[in-house]
Amino acid sequence: MKTEILSKEAISRLEEIVGPSFLFLDEETRNYYGHDETEDYVFPPSVVLKPASAEEISAILKLANEYKIPVTPIGGKTGLSGGALSIHQGIGLSMERFNKILHIDEQNLQVMVEPGVVTQTLQEAVLEKGLFYPPDPSSRGSCFIGGNVAENAGGARAVKYGVTKDYVLNLEVVLPTGEIIWTGANTLKNSTGYNLTQLMVGSEGTLGIITKIVMKLLPKNTHNVLMLVPFFNSSQACEAVAKIFKAGITPSALEFMERDAIDWTLRFIDGVSLNIKDEVQAHLLIEVDGNYPDVLFSEAEKITEVLEQFAIDEILFADSEDQKNALWKLRRAVAEAVKSNSVYKEEDTVVPRYELPKLLEGIKAIGNKYGFKSVCYGHAGDGNLHVNIVKGNMSDQDWKTEIPKGIREIFELTVSLKGTLSGEHGIGYVQKNYMDIAFSQTQLLLMKNIKQCFDPNSILNPGKVLPDSL
Amino acid sequence: MKTEILSKEAISRLEEIVGPSFLFLDEETRNYYGHDETEDYVFPPSVVLKPASAEEISAILKLANEYKIPVTPIGGKTGLSGGALSIHQGIGLSMERFNKILHIDEQNLQVMVEPGVVTQTLQEAVLEKGLFYPPDPSSRGSCFIGGNVAENAGGARAVKYGVTKDYVLNLEVVLPTGEIIWTGANTLKNSTGYNLTQLMVGSEGTLGIITKIVMKLLPKNTHNVLMLVPFFNSSQACEAVAKIFKAGITPSALEFMERDAIDWTLRFIDGVSLNIKDEVQAHLLIEVDGNYPDVLFSEAEKITEVLEQFAIDEILFADSEDQKNALWKLRRAVAEAVKSNSVYKEEDTVVPRYELPKLLEGIKAIGNKYGFKSVCYGHAGDGNLHVNIVKGNMSDQDWKTEIPKGIREIFELTVSLKGTLSGEHGIGYVQKNYMDIAFSQTQLLLMKNIKQCFDPNSILNPGKVLPDSL
Known part of the structure; x- marks a missing residue:
């Protein structure tokens, strides 16, 4: 190279x-x-x-x-x-x-968009037509929709509505060799040849450069209920997550934040204040949405019944748009707040959601073993926990030699729980040398050969996704 | 070979x-x-x-x-x-x-199943646990879930709940070269390497043999409303489809049947009778589902308001489980009934749903040009129209030489409407030589090279999906 x-x-x-x-x-x-x-x-x-x-x-x-x-x-x-x-x-x-929304197709509930459109801009443009683009990464105010496709981004609403891949119908792609193709068709169903569209989604800019995106949209929802639930025990907060689904409810968001995450964020942003008891260890932020307020209140009530089986403080129901916006502002700022606090590394662990308590406890134990502090938060409804390992007072030497061992153990834990390395951030540069934990040599070679089919000279985004040793 | x-x-x-x-x-x-x-x-x-x-x-x-x-x-x-x-x-x-349901995971709302389990058996087994596996091909009483994955099968409920691919989380696959791999992880989100899972789904048994399937499940719905709507004009029935979605409703099924389809089926099956006026050209079978009967009645009312803009006869609301079962029995038997009537060829066209009227009219015009009769029905909510070309009195010679030209024109029409060759049946043996209509040589070669990565000696299901000329 x-x-x-x-x-x-x-x-x-x-x-x-x-x-x-x-x-x-x-x-x-x-x-x-x-x-x-x-x-x-x-x-x-x-x-x-x-x-x-x-x-x-x-x-x-x-x-x-x-x-x-x-x-x-x-x-x-x-x-x-x-x-x-x-x-x-x-x-x-x-x-x-590539910053244009080319066509909002109100008849077919689809949009054709260029990859450089900011995700929030797209969301707002379709909302004006009464349509809904659900994937909602925390960075939606500045990330590009093309990057969302490349990384298969998720966000808070994935638990009910799915991730970016679930909305991509068809892609115009420039192949590494220069040919311009469409990967599929603008249809909701497609059983016509290999699924090049889904091969491209999440391939992190290594198989082609996306130049147009056709996505499906939903009719917009008119109502939602948002509640913030303080737990006296973090593991119990994780346990409550699977119980809510078990009760037959699919919330539109189910977010977990450790105490530190929320405290650091409250100090980091303006205009949001909360009165949190000292004993509170974690919060769940829970949203249900739909078109019928009565249904949402009934669902919120069922959720409350589930939550009351656990040691919780009083639930805060956001009773105005302002209060809802404040809680979402808080949640969306967590990543930035935690990162502003120290040098850090972030891991994007994901497991089946019932395994969350085991994952959280395991991460804390691994932290104790290697001497690092972690702040955890994320999309608990999907079993997707962002683990921020903060450097704090750790020596540069330990940060360099001990942390990678700790991260390896965290990923070994996620894989042993039937999870994997990344739920929504991708592998890219920083996780590629952990790929052997999730995949055998056979699987990795398959991926390498697929890369070779698309990019025989390895010119496109080299040194990403696949491990150096391959 | x-x-x-x-x-x-x-x-x-x-x-x-x-x-x-x-x-x-x-x-x-x-x-x-x-x-x-x-x-x-x-x-x-x-x-x-x-x-x-x-x-x-x-x-x-x-x-x-x-x-x-x-x-x-x-x-x-x-x-x-x-x-x-x-x-x-x-x-x-x-x-x-491979006929065992290995594990219904009630905590994570997942099931691990072997590919030889009959789809309906799987649906019923999870339903007993209060869970819902939505994909519902008409052949569910005898098709295997592994075949559903291989073909990316859809069915009547895809319009709200998606197709098979939307439920597959992870696959155990024997590669053509004999290695046994898992394609992903048992998680709802996954941005870890190329999406081998979705590459395998819909690959029609050409890239590997699926031996275990991990699928996500939903909490079951408790209620539904089913209505049968007779239209005096087939194109209007197609037009109504997009209008229903435009009104903000997502039905759980939205099926289209031409008059002949319903007449032939009523003669073919026992125990179902309907009183249909002579002037009726087509029917829509529309279902909404959920947990709140009031909401469903309100949605049914909104649908009725949309339908009343068209020339329709009286809507039949199924008012008992027996009547619902009878209507579904009717719909599920259409394919078999139409096929029992004559030698036939079935095309599985799919377009964006708003284009359905143009597709239907185009198919009839092509039929007139080449002298064949077609009976059309299918999943109108997805824009997925099954076109049954019946031989009837056509000569063997015309059947052999003229029909392929007509089919080619039908597919050219679907592609020009931003659709494609197959929505849910796959390409397999019978459509492979039409693949050049949907894909350029570049795309087809990419697919061929991917096949080569998996199956260097071309031993697995040779002669399928890709055109002979490639």
Whole structure:
């Protein structure tokens, strides 16, 4: 893999493709596109390109094959696994000019959108037409929908509505070799050949560059009920999660936050205050939604009955839009708040939801063994627990040598509980060398061979997803 | 590809693997396993094997690679695209002994099941635990759940609940080369490597043999409302479909039946009678489901308001379980009834649902051009229309030469409407040479290369899905 700065000839040919206004060699721009939200990593590309069409990307990729230049697609730079880091330098390909919602199809409840549209912008645009795009990553205010597809992003509403993959019907993709294809059809059902669409979703920019996305939408819901439930015992909060589903309720959100997560966030953001008893160890934030308020109250009542089997403090029912917004602001800011507090590493563990208490207890025990503190929160309804390992006062040496052993043990635990490494953040750069925990050599070689089918010269987002040792 | 009868040595080694009671060479058995429900095709395998474990299948596949013997997996023999036909002879691998529901996990709302379990058996077993497996193919009384996964089967409830792929979390698969792998994890969310699970779903037994399936379940619904709506104009029935969704309702079933489909079925089955005016051209069968009867009545009322914009006769509301069962019996028997009436070919067209009227009108026009009659019915809520082309009095010569031209035009129409060839039946043997209508050479070669990654010697279900010319 070529990692040195590109030749003058290559640069000049790239400039011809995108035009001089959209090719950047200056350090500031390269540094800006050299990081996402993954820890404190910075890997500046040699050159930043901002193409505006699938045809331009096709020309860039053909040239990249000719010169064997690594190409790293870059979205909203909110990734947590380092998928957008140009770890082998080369071309950093920003998708920000693909920023149009091409067609909201109110007849078929579909939208065709370019990948550089911010997720919240898409949500709001379809809502204006009475439609609902449910996937709701915490970074929705700045992440790109293309990045959501590439990472198979989830978020708080996945528990009822599914993740990004469940909404993607069809993708226009520029293959690493430069051909432009559609992966499927704009239909709700499809049994026509291998599912290239779902192979592309979650492939983290390693199999192709997505240039158009057709997604299904739902009719919007008109009502919801939101409650915040303080637990005196964290494990009990996790136990309550499976019990709620067992009672026949599917909440539209079921979020878990450890005490530290909520305390740190309350200090981090403005305008939200809560009166929490000292003995409270964790909270569940629970939402039910639908069109019939009576039904939602009845469901909230059933949930309350389940919760009363556990040691909880008084439940807070958000009784205004402002209060709902405040609670969601709190939940959405947790990641940033925890990270602002210390150097950290975040793991995106996921298990069948009933195993959550075992996972949480196991993580704390592993932390004790290796001497690290963790702050846990996440989408408990999906069994998806974000584990923030905070450096705090740990020595640099221990941080470097002990933490990877601890992380390995955490992942071994998730896999032993029938879970896996990542629920919604992807593997990218930072988790790739743990992939042997989830997959055998046979499985990893299958994936490597699939990558080879798409990208024979390994130019597209090299050094991601698959372990270095493979 | 070797098509002659297997060598004595190979037979004797296969017998060692499965045991003499589970290897069959007699003509009756080979003929029985030589057909499914696809037209009148019969392709008997050279030998029928009935293995009972992944390890036996692994040994069979390793041997098949050694001798280059084609292997065709066989499920419930209800397929409509010929996926289970041993078109190159070789080994017919019946999965019927994989007939156990291994674990209904009431805590995580999941089930682990072997592929040879009949879909209805699975539905009923989980229902006893208060759980719901929604995919509901019309053949549910005899099809295998493994075949549903292989074909990505849909059925009447897909419109609200999705298709088989939306329930598959993880698969144990014997790869064509004999390795046994799991494709993913037992989690609702997963962003860990390429989605091998979804690559396997719908791959029609060409990429591996599924030996265990982990599926998610939902809490069961307690109530539903079912109505049968007679339309005086078929196109209007199709138009009403998109309007119902536009009104914010997501029915749990929304089925379309042309007049002939319903008439032929009423003659074919016992115990169901309906009084249908002569002028009625088509029916919609509409179901809403949930836990709150008041909500369902209100939704049924909203649907009625939409329907009253069209020329309809009186709506029949099924007011007892018996009447509901009778209407579903009618709907489920349509395929068989239509097929019992004549030699036929069935196409499984799918388009975005708003395009249904154009599709229906186009199909009739193509029929007029080529001189064939078609009977159409299917899952209108998904835009999935089954087109039964009946031979009737057409000459054998025209049937052979004209019909393929007509089918090609029908598929060209579906693709021009942003649809595709198959919504839920798969491509298999009978549609493979139409794949060039939906996919370019680039896409088809990608699929071929993926197949090659999994099955370097092309021993597994050869001659399916991909066109002969590739």
